[in-house]
Amino acid sequence: MGENESLNKAMHERGCTQAELADAVNAHLRSRGHEGTVSDRTVRNWLTGKTRWPHPRQREALRAVFECTAEDLGFVPPAAGRAPTTSQEQPVRRRDFITATTGTTAAVVAPVLSSRPTAVGTSDVIRLRSGLDALTALDNSRGGHVGLEQAALAGAKDALDKQKLAASQRIRRRLFSVAADYTATAAWSAVDTRQLDRAQSLLDRALYLAGMAMDSVAELRIWNAYAMLARQRGEHAQAIDSGYAAQTTAVTRRDPLYASLAHARTAIGHSNLGDRKSALRSLGYAEEFLGKASTAEPRPSWVAFYGPAELTAITAVVRDRIGDPAEAEAASHQALSAIPVQFRRNRALATAQLALAQLHQRDIDQACATAETVFGLMSGNPIPGRMRSRLGDFYRDLITLAPDATVAQEWGDRYRSEWSRL
Incomplete structure (x- = not known):
């Protein structure tokens, strides 16, 4: 069995x-x-x-x-009752919503956003949720962008419109949950593009909807994004508080994977404040909880990014920020060997972090070569604001540590060229 x-x-x-x-x-x-x-x-x-x-x-x-x-x-x-499957019983395969071209994000949720005049039930909830998977896959590939945000907000509106026709209070709560997830997806896109004020507004809205739904998974997702938004604003104490809020959500008591994510996010906050002891303690908790997590538990697609590979990538960030660049480089290599290829944006971020770790060890030539590969990884799509900021950190440290190095000047020319193109 x-x-x-x-x-x-x-x-x-x-x-x-x-x-x-x-x-x-x-x-x-x-x-x-x-x-x-x-x-x-x-x-x-x-x-x-x-x-x-x-x-x-x-x-x-x-x-x-x-x-x-x-x-x-x-x-x-x-065995005695096993019968061959007939041709009429072949599975109807799930439609692939993601296309290779840009500008088709709205089509991702088009099959989901059809109105139904009858009472809304569980099948409608499941149908609406299926659109979230397509948006998550698009985010994993190219990162946040306006089209993704707009499609997510359209999904949230459709869920809220349908909750007025819900067959029961339970269905109403689940539709609020779907709306919270779509709104959180839009908020995350704004975080990734560094549209900070809009991200704040959308996260506030998503948290309200998650409360109406009594959905602790959505609440954890939103607090996770709040922590990342606070990091972008340089509000590191608030980022830690958001990590603690994520740790107290009910889902962390049921599923150790979510508990691990909450502790990992808290570790980054501590590292940004230079609190080495607390950062390493939080990382230890994250590793401990992740070791207890089951891979068989059904979870929403947005959290599929998190696992041993992502925790290792987070470890690289934390180690670099508390002054352990050699350990950060080793963790970055380990993360890149394990992050699935479909998580293109996360692989590019981990590569940028690897470049930072190499730079902080004064390996200037290798660091510049590594950083330049980020542009190739994201070729064909604009680089999201969060990644642009990471590369900006690299360039700032590069000209601080090696302002006169030829390779640094060449990388700076490539950096400015890419920025003018995007």
């Missing part, structure tokens, strides 16, 4: 929790005149493999929710 990775992946792609899947299955059962008896524990048994072959009515409901067969979802029929 093993974990059902196929079901876990399908839930992750749809952005639905165990409770939401249980509701969706029960809604289908009731629409067919059956009693809805599926609970969170039922779904947990499916995920852990304790239940390998659900009841026929449950299998039918799962097929209606995911548009594929039970076998496609990782369930295994008893």
Whole structure:
């Protein structure tokens, strides 16, 4: 008996929790005149493999929710009753919303933003959440930009419009949760582009919506972004306070991965204040909690960036800022060997951090060569403001440490050329 990775992946792609899947299955059962008896524990048994072959009515409901067969979802029929899948039972694959061209961000959520005149239920919530995955993938590839922010705000508006037609108070809360996530996505895009005042306004709005939804996962996400915004403003004590707020959200008591992220963000705040002891202590907590996190737990797509590779990248930032550039360089190399290729923006940020660590060890030639590769990594898209700021930090330190070096002057010319192009 093993974990059902196929079901876990399908839930992750749809952005639905165990409770939401249980509701969706029960809604289908009731629409067919059956009693809805599926609970969170039922779904947990499916995920852990304790239940390998659900009841026929449950299998039918799962097929209606995911548009594929039970076998496609990782369930295994008893050997005596196993039957071949017919051509009519082939899975309907999830549409790839992301295109290779720019200027098509609005199309990402277009399939999601269709109005429905009937009462809104769980299936509508799941459909709305699926648009968040596409926006997250776009952010991972090219970073924050105006089109992404606008598409996210359109998704939030659609969720809030639909909550007026919700079939129950529970559905209303879940639609508030969807709206909070879309608004947080828009806020994060503003953080990444360093539109600080707009980011603050959007985060305030997202936190209100998360409170209306009673959604502690969304609250943690928002406090995480607040911490990063405070860092951009140089308000390092406030960044630490935001990290502590993230640590107190209810989800950190249920899922150690979120607790790890909250402690990692707090570690950066401490490092920016030069508090070495507190920074390393927070990093230790982040590592400890991450070691306890399960990979089988369904989570929203926005947090997929966080894991051992990202924590190592954060460790590189913290180590460099507390005066350990050699350790920072080693951590940066380790992070770059593990960050998945689809996280292009994060790989570019880790590369810029590697260049900083090399520069702070006075390895000027290598640092400039490393920093220059950032432009290649982001080729084809404008460099987000947060990354521009990181490269600005590199250039400032470069001309401070080696103002007369030829390689420094050449890199400065490339830096100014890239800036004039963007």
